[in-house]
Amino acid sequence: MEYFIDVEERVRGKISNRCKLEIINEVYYALDSNHQKNFTDSCFGHLLSVAEIKISLQIVHQCIVRTVRTLKENEVWCKFGNKIARFGLEEFVLVTGLKAGELESEDENLGLKSDLIQKYFKNSKGKVVRRQLLNAFRRCGNQPDKFKMGILLILAYVLLSAEENTNLNLWWFNLVDNFG
Template identity: 30%
Template sequence: MVSPIKLMIGGEEKFQGKALALSHTKSAISTIKEKFSEQQLRTFEQSCFGHLLLIEDLKWTSPIVHGLLLRKADPKTVSQVNGIKFIVGNKVIQFTPQQFCVVTGLRFGNLPFIPIPNNDNCSLKRKYFGNNKTVSLLELEKAFRDCADADDALKLGFVYFAVFVLLGSEKHVHIDMRYLKLAEDLEDFGKYPWGAVSYAKTNASLLRALCADYQRVKGPKKASKTKKSEKQVKTTATGRPREYHLKVMGSKTVMGERERERERN
């Protein structure tokens, strides 16, 4: 017997929320254009990311995104449908990997193995981050802005664009260090399936954000809460402000859950 299609959050359990965009698209594109020489900019324009420099300032409509999230279909009841699934007007709509590829123009495919960078096998790490075991977005941005070597600046610029625009996150968050190793060969960097990484993270982050905020809203409140604490900014299970942790590039969010899985394995 086929289970009826259901919403993850029932209509009677709707709640207010705010979807937050964490992609630094406008500022990152401006920084790229300011930092690069004409030759470097031409090289970037001819790369896998070049068409994304044409993105204008994105208008983020938080209420619409939150409303759509509340229409997210329970994947257990629509397993036969591919992609990210929503129920709108009693119909299942989906956002498939193929559609994501068309919208973003990013490559799909299997994720290749990338060794963990260290000071022996990755000059970018050795020269700009030394013995640091982690690198935040803010540290990467500073290294890119301050870099005086033209070749290295171009490579750092590709990583900078990937994590600031495609993968969007708060600036204190650590980047995937393997992208530094990948950027040492820009031909390999251009062949990397950024679309697959982005799409996987989109699906995972939508589900995680919705479930975390739902648990916060619907979960039992501690009786010991004071009036003062109740007035404080609400937080999700991750401890960040209650806004959904969505990263956007164009119409959807980006970076890869599968990357983390590979790192753990």
């Protein structure tokens, strides 16, 4: 099997982590008791215990550099010694507790019409970065809106974390519009 990253091209360097698990507790404790219950009962509720887990980024890095090519669309294969380990969609669902299925098409124009965008980011011209969302969350006094922004923060800082100045996918705002 062919490695995804050739052995000769592997780089020794510092491992960085953009995932900010402390956001989980910040979101949870900023909510009133009704919205804390909503959070706990949601697919993100199990993340409250994840915030306490210590993770070894060296192990994650070693898994990544041992990734091998596969034709399976929803699977990642890693080679450890002479053995292949498979991590697929089923394992992802079991580990994360999140649901998996077909996504509706990502229409960012729907996000522009979102209540949150209209209330808190109307001057953003369709560009909202993580830091802006975090600041709006911290200033927000409306609990249903704070809950929605909290879910978005967990997506942006924990599950799909990227660089601080990366624009958020506005489609996400549309997804949380009916939460409350």
